[in-house]
Amino acid sequence: MRRLPASAAAVILALATLTVAQPPDQPSALAAVAAGPADPEPASLVTLSVPDRATMERLVASGADLTHRVRPQPDGSVQVDAVLTPGELAGLRALGATPAPRAPSQARSAAPPATARDRIVIERAVWFRSRDGYFLSVEASSSLAAAASLTVSWRGRQGSTGQAAMVAYVDAGAYLGHQLSAPVPAAARPEWITVTSAGGGRAEARVGEWPGGDRPDRRDRGYRSDFVTQYMPPAQLDERIKALHEEFPRLTELITLPYETNGYRRHAQAVLGTPPGSAVVVTSTAYGSEGGNDLAVELVDPGAPGRALQVTVNGKLITVALATDASGALTSTAAQVVAAINATPGIPVRASAYRADPGAGIVAPVPLTQLSDFLRAPAGVSRAPAKVLALRIGAHRDGSRTGVLAYAQEHAREWVTPLVAVEAAERLLRNHARDRATRRLLERTDVFIVPTVNPDGANYSFYDFEGQRKNLTNHCPPGQSDPALRNTWGVDVNRNYAAGSLHDGYFGASANCQSGTYAGPAEHSEPESRNVMWLAEHYPNIRFAMNIHSYGGYFMWPPGAYKLDGRVTLPRPAPRQEAYFLESARTIETAIAAERGTVVWPQQTGPVTDVLYSAAGNSADELWYDHGVYGWDFEVGADLWNPQAGAWEGVGFQPPFSEGHQEALEFAAGLISLIGIAADYRDGSGRP
Numbered sequence: 162m163r164r165l166p167a168s169a170a171a172v173i174l175a176l177a178t179l180t181v182a183q184p185p186d187q188p189s190a191l192a193a194v195a196a197g198p199a200d201p202e203p204a205s206l207v208t209l210s211v212p213d214r215a216t217m218e219r220l221v222a223s224g225a226d227l228t229h230r231v232r233p234q235p236d237g238s239v240q241v242d243a244v245l246t247p248g249e250l251a252g253l254r255a256l257g258a259t260p261a262p263r264a265p266s267q268a269r270s271a272a273p274p275a276t277a278r279d280r281i282v283i284e285r286a287v288w289f290r291s292r293d294g295y296f297l298s299v300e301a302s303s304s305l306a307a308a309a310s311l312t313v314s315w316r317g318r319q320g321s322t323g324q325a326a327m328v329a330y331v332d333a334g335a336y337l338g339h340q341l342s343a344p345v346p347a348a349a350r351p352e353w354i355t356v357t358s359a360g361g362g363r364a365e366a367r368v369g370e371w372p373g374g375d376r377p378d379r380r381d382r383g384y385r386s387d388f389v390t391q392y393m394p395p396a397q398l399d400e401r402i403k404a405l406h407e408e409f410p411r412l413t414e415l416i417t418l419p420y421e422t423n424g425y426r427r428h429a430q431a432v433l434g435t436p437p438g439s440a441v442v443v444t445s446t447a448y449g450s451e452g453g454n455d456l457a458v459e460l461v462d463p464g465a466p467g468r469a470l471q472v473t474v475n476g477k478l479i480t481v482a483l484a485t486d487a488s489g490a491l492t493s494t495a496a497q498v499v500a501a502i503n504a505t506p507g508i509p510v511r512a513s514a515y516r517a518d519p520g521a522g523i524v525a526p527v528p529l530t531q532l533s534d535f536l537r538a539p540a541g542v543s544r545a546p547a548k549v550l551a552l553r554i555g556a557h558r559d560g561s562r563t564g565v566l567a568y569a570q571e572h573a574r575e576w577v578t579p580l581v582a583v584e585a586a587e588r589l590l591r592n593h594a595r596d597r598a599t600r601r602l603l604e605r606t607d608v609f610i611v612p613t614v615n616p617d618g619a620n621y622s623f624y625d626f627e628g629q630r631k632n633l634t635n636h637c638p639p640g641q642s643d644p645a646l647r648n649t650w651g652v653d654v655n656r657n658y659a660a661g662s663l664h665d666g667y668f669g670a671s672a673n674c675q676s677g678t679y680a681g682p683a684e685h686s687e688p689e690s691r692n693v694m695w696l697a698e699h700y701p702n703i704r705f706a707m708n709i710h711s712y713g714g715y716f717m718w719p720p721g722a723y724k725l726d727g728r729v730t731l732p733r734p735a736p737r738q739e740a741y742f743l744e745s746a747r748t749i750e751t752a753i754a755a756e757r758g759t760v761v762w763p764q765q766t767g768p769v770t771d772v773l774y775s776a777a778g779n780s781a782d783e784l785w786y787d788h789g790v791y792g793w794d795f796e797v798g799a800d801l802w803n804p805q806a807g808a809w810e811g812v813g814f815q816p817p818f819s820e821g822h823q824e825a826l827e828f829a830a831g832l833i834s835l836i837g838i839a840a841d842y843r844d845g846s847g848r849p
Contacts, residue, residue: 198432198440198515199535199644202246204628206813208261209245209253210238216257218333218725221669221774225253226630226677229773229796230713230811233328233342242713242811244574244628244677278361280304281311284338285763287371288317288351292758293802296344297351298371300764301327303358306336310359313341315368321348327356333668333728337771340764343800343809371763374748377755377834378598385595388587389580389825392818394623395616396542398579402552402586402612409590412603414553418611419695420688421546423634425620429453429532430644432515433460434495439522440515441498442643443479447509449534450544456509460498460527462491470497472505479510483524495520517640535644538624547616549692554589555607562604563839564703566696566790567832568611571654571689571708571780573618573629574814577797578709580825582612585832602833605840609696609703614689615654627815630677632689637674649675652687655708655779658694659684660786661722661731662778668725669775680778693780697788705839706784706792707832711824712812714799716750716761718742719785719792721769722777730770731782742791743767745838749793752834756827759799769794793835797828 206228211217217239221227226249228242240261245253250260284300295317303309307329314324327339351368393401406415429449434440445453458479463471470484470493481502483493493501495514502512510532514520536544555562567585569578589608592599613619617633631651635642642650656663656670656678663670663680670680685691697703720731734742743766750761765772769779781792798816800809812820 198436199430201626201645201648202248204244204246204626204648206628207243207245207250208240209243209258210234210240210261211258212238219256220253220258223253223256224671224673224676224678225249226628227774228713228814229710229715230800231773233330233340235326235328235342237328244630279309279358281356281358281362281364283354283356283364283366286354286366286368287763288347288368289344289371289754289760290350290758291754291760291802293346293804295347295350296760297323297347297354297368298341298344298763299327299354299356300338300340301356301364302336302338303360303362305358305360307331309339309362311339311356313354313356315347315351315354317347317351317353317368318349321351323347323351332770332774333723333725335728344762346802346807372747372750372754372760372766374744374746374751377752377830378837380592380598381596383595384599385591386584386588386829387826388591389584389822392576392815392821393579393583394542395547395613395619398583398612399550401583402550402610405552405586405590412554412556412590412593414558416551416553416609418549418551418692420691421548422615422617422688423632424544424546425536425538425542425617425633426450426544427534427536427633427635427647429456429534431458431530431532432643432645433458433527433530434515434524435522436515437518438520439495439524440518441495441502441520441524442513442515442639443502443510443532444513444639444642445510445532448544449532449536452509453532454534456532457529458510458527458532459529460524462526465489470501472501472508474505474508478529479508483526491523491525493524495522495524498524511639513639513642515643535647536621536625538620542620542624549611549614549616549689551609551611551696552586553607553609554586554603556603558607560607560700560702562607562702563705563842564607564609564700565836565839566609566611566703566706567709568614568693568706569709570613570615570619572710573615573622573631574627575711575797576622576815577711577821577824579612580821581709581795581797581828581832582610584825584829586610588829588833589836602836602840606836607700607702608836609700611693611696614693618651631679632687634687635674636679636682641675646675651679652681653678654687654689655710656680656777657685657687657690658778658780658783660778660783661720664778666724667722667731667775667777669722670777684778690780694783697784697790703788703790704842705835706781706790707835708781708792708794709828709832710794710796712798712814713765713796714759714761715765715772715794715796716746717767717769717772717781717794717796718746719768719782721775721779721782723770723775725775731786733768734785742793745791745835746793748838749831749834753827753831756830757823759827761799765796795828795831797824
């Protein structure tokens with residue numbers, strides 16, 4: 162059986178609160194919001210629940226901004242976290258998704274009629290010990306498929322026993338087996354399990370240890386770690402790796418990637434009039450930071466009868482004198498004002514009707530209104546196109562050593578992920594002179610670290626909208642480009658790659674420019690995705706890659722996408738390659754657990770299509786299928802066990818730094834473990 166996902170075809174979403182820069186006076190995203198026409202609806206992190214698989218498929222296909230934290234429930238439903246506005250939540254309600262209850266339902270689905278005893282196969286039964294005690298994870302399958310009602314019971318050391326319901330996982334119509342909705346606590350180490358079915362089936366197995374990989378290399382005394390002290394926006398990340406290069410010039414190179422981003426900049430805008438039918442959206446032709454913010458527009462009543470609509474430009478001031486009839490009443494419609502502005506030679510703005518409305522309403526006078534790009538970062542944050550930096554680390558950076566690429570923050574709101582990259586870089590360089598194991602790594606590998614792939618989106622997340630997932634390139638047409646929609650613009654960088662993409666017919670990305678998973682107008686339309694692939698193409702010694710994401714505590718690899726009709730995945734790796742992916746993952750997860758006892762769950766370790774959902778056009782797939790690079794994905798930020806509630810709880814994209822700090826330390830240890838695996842890799846040596 163493939164690794165059991167918390168499915169795309171059974172997904173839902175979860176309601177929580179973003180732990181980042183929400184202004185204290187900003188209302189809840191689920192409250193009624195009184196906002197002006199230029200104000201976006203506030204968004205919150207929401208947990209939703211969907212009742213069945215077909216509903217889940219509709220949810221994914223809608224392009225909803227789903228996170229990677231997906232949790233099946235004992236009653237057969239599924240919960241998944243999403244970032245939603247009140248309007249988006251209302252739209253998802255229409256698809257059958259509802260806010261999840263605070264506590265998971267423990268209801269059991271009705272047992273199928275027992276016509277014949279079903280066959281039970283236990284696919285995996287493992288225990289792990291975290292800082293919170295012992296936990297059990299079980300996966301099994303039944304000949305009755307999803308109709309089966311399975312229960313696992315266990316016995317362990319010190320006479321401990323327990324029992325829990327299992328849940329069926331069906332993804333895109335395919336039954337992938339049963340699993341526990343989440344690892345369950347055990348009073349002592351479990352040793353034997355029995356899976357029984359309401360259909361009469363029964364199977365037993367001995368419980369193994371998870372993750373059970375190779376232990377981290379022994380470190381010399383004086384090994385240093387813990388170098389990250391705060392969340393860092395892109396400028397601080399750049400300064401950090403520049404400083405490391407200056408301090409360790411013999412071990413590093415600083416690479417400026419060739420494709421500049423859009424930059425933290427937008428065109429300046431204003432909404433004039435009353436939406437929808439009597440409003441005009443005015444957008445500067447120049448970016449706000451390049452003169453657009455200096456413009457102002459007014460709509461005036463000429464104060465006389467029989468006047469024609471007239472537009473004049475006086476420096477930075479644009480005046481629209483509205484037309485009147487013989488009685489002096491105003492007659493200019495929004496559509497007429499749009500046409501008049503756009504027909505004015507040399508005017509520094511373009512106008513459009515509000516959200517593609519015909520604009521038949523009469524426009525009232527509007528006082529002088531300054532245009533704005535609505536960007537709130539301090540003036541010291543550059544608005545220019547960004548140059549993305551990579552830090553190359555190694556004693557022999559000539560292409561003769563196995564290359565490892567680590568890249569973070571494809572999704573802007575994932576603030577912990579760059580800290581993983583920076584912490585790993587600091588450990589490699591500062592321990593080179595004092596630790597033999599580290600010296601061996603830098604002798605035998607060539608490491609490329611990109612702390613932030615998506616600096617524009619990251620700046621927007623830090624200073625404007627903490628829930629920003631995408632980059633800052635707006636491909637939307639005028640009807641979807643008024644300023645109140647500005648938090649929906651951008652391309653999902655991790656849906657913009659060229660293997661298994663939306664444009665190839667794969668599922669899990671959107672063609673809607675406002676969707677959280679918008680794939681862009683074409684494969685590699687965005688400089689951010691081209692930069693990642695440039696590294697793979699320019700440095701063919703790169704054989705391993707880690708795409709660092711958050712949150713949810715996953716460890717994944719290709720295939721990452723399937724076609725919905727028939728659930729046809731990208732080709733699965735050969736058995737030997739799959740075994741290598743899993744063997745390496747268990748070793749890396751062992752290193753993560755060694756830091757503070759965080760264990761990546763077994764049911765969240767595996768190919769993306771098996772443990773999460775289809776993600777068309779992701780970077781790991783292109784690295785693997787087009788370049789032969791072993792591409793993994795971290796989902797930093799595993800659930801935390803709440804012993805008082807007896808439940809696992811998600812951490813969010815921007816947990817309090819005390820938690821984010823610990824996540825950075827443990828997954829940096831995992832990244833260094835991957836570099837250790839690369840140090841042992843030899844083509845033609847029996848390794849894949």
